[in-house]
Amino acid sequence: xxxxxxxxxxxxxxxxxxxxxxxxxxxxxxxxxxxxxxxxxxxxxxxxxxxxxxxxxxxxxxxxxxxxxxxxxxxxxxxxxxxxxxxxxxxxxxxxxxxxxxxxxxxxxxxxxxxxxxxxxxxxxxxxxxxxxxxxxxxxxxxxxxxxxxxxxxxxxxxxxxxxxxxxxxxxxxxxxxxxxxxxxxxxxxxxxxxxxxxxxxxxxxxxxxxxxxxxxxxxxxxxxxxxxxxxxxxxxxxxxxxxxxxxxxxxxxxxxxxxxxxxxxxxxxxxxxxxxxxxxxxxxxxxxxxxxxxxxxxxxxxxxxxxxxxxxxxxxxxxxxxxxxxxxxxxxxxxxxxxxxxxxxxxxxxxxxxxx
Numbered sequence: 310x311x312x313x314x315x316x317x318x319x320x321x322x323x324x325x326x327x328x329x330x331x332x333x334x335x336x337x338x339x340x341x342x343x344x345x346x347x348x349x350x351x352x353x354x355x356x357x358x359x360x361x362x363x364x365x366x367x368x369x370x371x372x373x374x375x376x377x378x379x380x381x382x383x384x385x386x387x388x389x390x391x392x393x394x395x396x397x398x399x400x401x402x403x404x405x406x407x408x409x410x411x412x413x414x415x416x417x418x419x420x421x422x423x424x425x426x427x428x429x430x431x432x433x434x435x436x437x438x439x440x441x442x443x444x445x446x447x448x449x450x451x452x453x454x455x456x457x458x459x460x461x462x463x464x465x466x467x468x469x470x471x472x473x474x475x476x477x478x479x480x481x482x483x484x485x486x487x488x489x490x491x492x493x494x495x496x497x498x499x500x501x502x503x504x505x506x507x508x509x510x511x512x513x514x515x516x517x518x519x520x521x522x523x524x525x526x527x528x529x530x531x532x533x534x535x536x537x538x539x540x541x542x543x544x545x546x547x548x549x550x551x552x553x554x555x556x557x558x559x560x561x562x563x564x565x566x567x568x569x570x571x572x573x574x575x576x577x578x579x580x581x582x583x584x585x586x587x588x589x590x591x592x593x594x595x596x597x598x599x600x601x602x603x604x605x606x607x608x609x610x611x612x613x614x615x616x617x618x619x620x621x622x623x624x625x626x627x628x629x630x631x632x633x634x635x636x637x638x639x640x641x642x643x644x645x646x647x648x649x650x651x652x653x654x655x656x657x658x659x660x661x662x663x664x665x666x
Contacts, residue, residue: 337645341558366506371469382514402451419431434614435637452609463511474500502625503618587651
């Protein structure tokens with residue numbers, strides 16, 4: 310992202326973006342279409358791409374995610390993280406929105422809108438439990454959110470994901486439905502599987518980004534690092550994002566295009582979920598006076614979901630051809646274009662924000 314946080318007196322943010330950034334929705338839609346067509350038209354492509362996995366995720370997707378996350382984490386000024394951890398309002402708001410509001414909202418929407426489709430309903434609930442630790446960093450950076458805050462909140466979500474995912478899965482799929490007299494489902498997922506996902510998809514790029522900044526600033530200085538090095542590696546984030554989208558949709562192109570009505574049923578609660586989580590989080594951040602940058606970070610970290618983990622858990626528990634796995638795949642099909650649109654909504658709101666923090 311070429312734009313940096315600033316004041317409302319600057320030129321419009323969108324006008325100052327690079328051509329690649331300004332046309333991001335076009336590239337993403339093209340990547341989705343290319344992936345879907347490839348998965349539909351090339352026999353055996355999905356099986357070939359999924360032949361090798363890392364932490365339960367296809368190796369090509371894993372590589373794309375690592376490439377995508379590294380440049381953004383290399384931009385983080387790690388010497389400023391203490392200003393984020395000291396902001397109790399932000400930390401508490403993030404925990405409540407991610408681990409109380411988000412799963413409860415997805416549970417309610419899944420049961421209200423998919424009462425007759427138990428497999429898809431279960432898949433959506435799993436998506437709601439998997440809080441975002443990867444792609445949200447891209448959306449936050451594009452919307453000029455607080456990079457340091459994003460790094461801290463993503464790390465916080467990662468810790469809670471390891472600790473709470475299995476317990477919340479039991480609560481929302483077994484205990485709570487039982488209390489309400491509804492059908493129950495067992496979710497057998499190991500905390501070690503979740504920890505492995507966190508270590509790979511957050512740990513590797515986080516360590517790489519931290520070491521890049523420390524070594525770059527130590528040997529060449531901060532000015533060189535931020536004016537010469539970061540502009541060179543920055544575009545890799547979007548290239549990794551587009552590559553990940555192509556591979557992700559190629560893996561499930563056949564399933565998505567052959568069941569359009571089912572995809573539409575799954576998409577409706579997802580659309581409502583993303584809209585409510587983002588708008589509600591944005592309103593809450595504004596209400597407690599977080600300022601633009603941290604409010605934006607709060608909104609995107611609360612609205613995004615860890616589709617890699619959700620898909621991996623659904624496949625491991627219910628099988629690759631299950632309705633639960635399809636619901637997990639439809640997650641990014643809806644999340645990606647919706648959150649890209651919300652990036653531009655954020656940038657428009659930033660021009661009118663009275664206190665751009």
